[in-house]
Amino acid sequence: MIEPKRELRKKERWKKVVSLARRYGKIEILSMVAGAISGASAVALDTSIEIFRGFLEYLESMYMLGPFDIGLILAPTLGGLISGLITWRFAPEVKGHGIPNVLESFLHKEGIIKIRVPIARIISSGALIGLGGSAGREGPIGQVGAGVGSFLAQIFKLPIRPRRMLLIAGLSAGISSAFDAPLGGVLFGFEILMGAVHSIELIPAFLASISAVSVSWTLRGAKPVIVIPPQAFPSVPEIILILALGIIVALMAKVWVEVLYKVEDKFNDLKIPEWVKPALGGLGTGLIAYWSLGWGILGPGFDGLNKILAGEGVLGFLILLAGIKLIATSLSIGSGGSGGIFTPTLYMGAAVGAAFGQLLHFAYPSIFPRPELFAIAGMAAHFSAAARAPLTAVVLTTELGRNYALIPALLASCATSYFLSLFLMENTMYTRELEEKGEKVPVLGLGVLDRIKVKDVMINNVVTVKPEDTLQDIHELMLHAHHMGFPVVDERGDLIGMITFSELMKVYKRLWPKVKVKDVMSKSLIKISPEDTVHRAVELMLKCGVGRLPVVEDGKLVGILTKTDVIKAYEKAVLMKDLDEAASIG
Numbered sequence: 001m002i003e004p005k006r007e008l009r010k011k012e013r014w015k016k017v018v019s020l021a022r023r024y025g026k027i028e029i030l031s032m033v034a035g036a037i038s039g040a041s042a043v044a045l046d047t048s049i050e051i052f053r054g055f056l057e058y059l060e061s062m063y064m065l066g067p068f069d070i071g072l073i074l075a076p077t078l079g080g081l082i083s084g085l086i087t088w089r090f091a092p093e094v095k096g097h098g099i100p101n102v103l104e105s106f107l108h109k110e111g112i113i114k115i116r117v118p119i120a121r122i123i124s125s126g127a128l129i130g131l132g133g134s135a136g137r138e139g140p141i142g143q144v145g146a147g148v149g150s151f152l153a154q155i156f157k158l159p160i161r162p163r164r165m166l167l168i169a170g171l172s173a174g175i176s177s178a179f180d181a182p183l184g185g186v187l188f189g190f191e192i193l194m195g196a197v198h199s200i201e202l203i204p205a206f207l208a209s210i211s212a213v214s215v216s217w218t219l220r221g222a223k224p225v226i227v228i229p230p231q232a233f234p235s236v237p238e239i240i241l242i243l244a245l246g247i248i249v250a251l252m253a254k255v256w257v258e259v260l261y262k263v264e265d266k267f268n269d270l271k272i273p274e275w276v277k278p279a280l281g282g283l284g285t286g287l288i289a290y291w292s293l294g295w296g297i298l299g300p301g302f303d304g305l306n307k308i309l310a311g312e313g314v315l316g317f318l319i320l321l322a323g324i325k326l327i328a329t330s331l332s333i334g335s336g337g338s339g340g341i342f343t344p345t346l347y348m349g350a351a352v353g354a355a356f357g358q359l360l361h362f363a364y365p366s367i368f369p370r371p372e373l374f375a376i377a378g379m380a381a382h383f384s385a386a387a388r389a390p391l392t393a394v395v396l397t398t399e400l401g402r403n404y405a406l407i408p409a410l411l412a413s414c415a416t417s418y419f420l421s422l423f424l425m426e427n428t429m430y431t432r433e434l435e436e437k438g439e440k441v442p443v444l445g446l447g448v449l450d451r452i453k454v455k456d457v458m459i460n461n462v463v464t465v466k467p468e469d470t471l472q473d474i475h476e477l478m479l480h481a482h483h484m485g486f487p488v489v490d491e492r493g494d495l496i497g498m499i500t501f502s503e504l505m506k507v508y509k510r511l512w513p514k515v516k517v518k519d520v521m522s523k524s525l526i527k528i529s530p531e532d533t534v535h536r537a538v539e540l541m542l543k544c545g546v547g548r549l550p551v552v553e554d555g556k557l558v559g560i561l562t563k564t565d566v567i568k569a570y571e572k573a574v575l576m577k578d579l580d581e582a583a584s585i586g
Contacts, residue, residue, distance in 0.1 A: 078127075091124075102143050143174070146168075187389070284328075384413075
């Protein structure tokens with residue numbers, strides 16, 4: 001009897017394996033293909049940058065006017081012009097730094113990215129960066145990878161859910177190949193697009209990243225673009241001051257994001273052709289960068305960043321470099337140029353961190369002997385705050401340094417910078433563009449609540465009170481109904497206020513029989529429509545710090561939504577999502 005049962009269990013397990021292979025096999029294979037193409041695309045973008053950089057060197061040699069090198073000033077202008085023309089004529093989606101467009105496609109366009117986007121991005125970003133625009137290559141490579149993943153999904157007519165999985169895989173592959181950091185690339189894809197790591201999407205992202213890095217290593221060799229010097233474990237005083245550095249860097253991240261989008265707004269307001277704007281930004285970049293040659297203001301900034309991490313540069317000059325890089329990148333990208341902001345963000349954080357480390361070293365050289373450790377911590381902390389991606393910052397920097405001794409310092413700086421950024425910044429450097437366009441970025445884990453409307457889960461039979469009721473009446477009603485607050489409606493049924501236990505506590509208990517509801521009720525109403533989504537209701541609850549929302553239609557109270565109703569809606573939405581995903585993948 002035992003053998004047949006054992007054989008039966010084996011057959012059942014085998015059936016499950018076959019079922020999973022059928023369900024996910026196509027996605028895994030396509031993710032590896034997407035990764036391979038993304039790795040090759042990363043090399044193609046680097047080649048494009050090098051081609052245009054050769055032209056930059058030609059301009060530099062041809063237009064030296066005595067001590068004044070006009071070629072270096074005009075080159076970013078030309079790069080911006082080429083980038084602007086490609087963006088204007090062929091692919092508006094490649095304007096700016098790329099990741100917000102990927103996020104928009106993921107959240108609001110069912111994971112669809114047109115194939116023209118990665119092609120145009122390789123040329124336009126190659127021109128901008130290669131000719132000296134202050135921009136990174138990682139955002140463009142990420143957008144190229146995401147476009148490749150999305151396009152493969154469209155070719156094979158995959159449903160929305162698998163298409164988004166391939167988009168994540170492509171983005172992860174692009175970042176992995178850009179930094180030669182497969183795990184950091186995977187975490188970037190999840191933290192930026194989904195706000196968290198979800199298990200089922202990990203496998204395609206892992207496979208895509210492995211494929212991308214394998215291809216890029218084969219084509220150009222395993223050469224890290226950012227060189228992090230070896231470091232020993234930090235001391236206790238260093239850890240304490242690195243925690244303080246996280247606070248400073250979070251403040252800088254706030255300034256960085258504000259300046260970037262203020263510059264973008266100013267360029268958007270200019271009444272000139274769109275393709276001219278990046279050329280103007282390039283001209284400004286050239287004029288600024290001319291006075292700091294050799295320190296990475298032109299281009300992504302790897303040369304200057306590596307100098308800073310190696311301990312070069314004095315305190316005041318390092319702070320000046322951070323400010324120059326901030327303005328130059330804001331001009332290059334805010335004007336509509338096609339480039340990334342990942343590496344410039346790392347650059348600014350490293351410069352400020354190095355300056356902070358040098359200050360400590362000058363004051364207490366025996367306690368703080370390594371200013372470069374603070375540069376590394378500042379680099380990671382700035383990205384952690386600006387992008388709200390602390391795991392990516394820690395893991396990516398550790399992978400670049402090939403040194404686990406960095407982890408304590410990175411965790412300390414990223415923890416404080418990330419935490420403070422939650423209070424300082426309403427949006428990140430990647431989500432602000434979408435929010436300004438009116439496209440909401442879901443609160444972590446609550447996107448499923450967009451499936452449920454308030455009217456589907458609200459309480460219809462609402463216990464209400466009248467403005468003439470006394471506080472004593474309200475207290476007795478609270479004890480009887482087990483509610484801590486009630487809507488106040490007039491004789492026509494219009495909602496005119498809310499009365500809660502906190503309003504009662506503001507009045508002496510002996511006066512409750514005499515004081516009426518209308519005298520103490522809250523008239524600042526936070527309400528919602530029955531047609532709004534439960535996700536919108538949760539955002540209001542979190543923002544305003546309330547536990548219930550009156551549901552109003554045409555001024556009339558039609559229901560009330562509580563936290564308990566939200567929990568029920570979440571359970572319902574997750575069940576609907578699971579069923580949809582099973583159907584789409586199967």
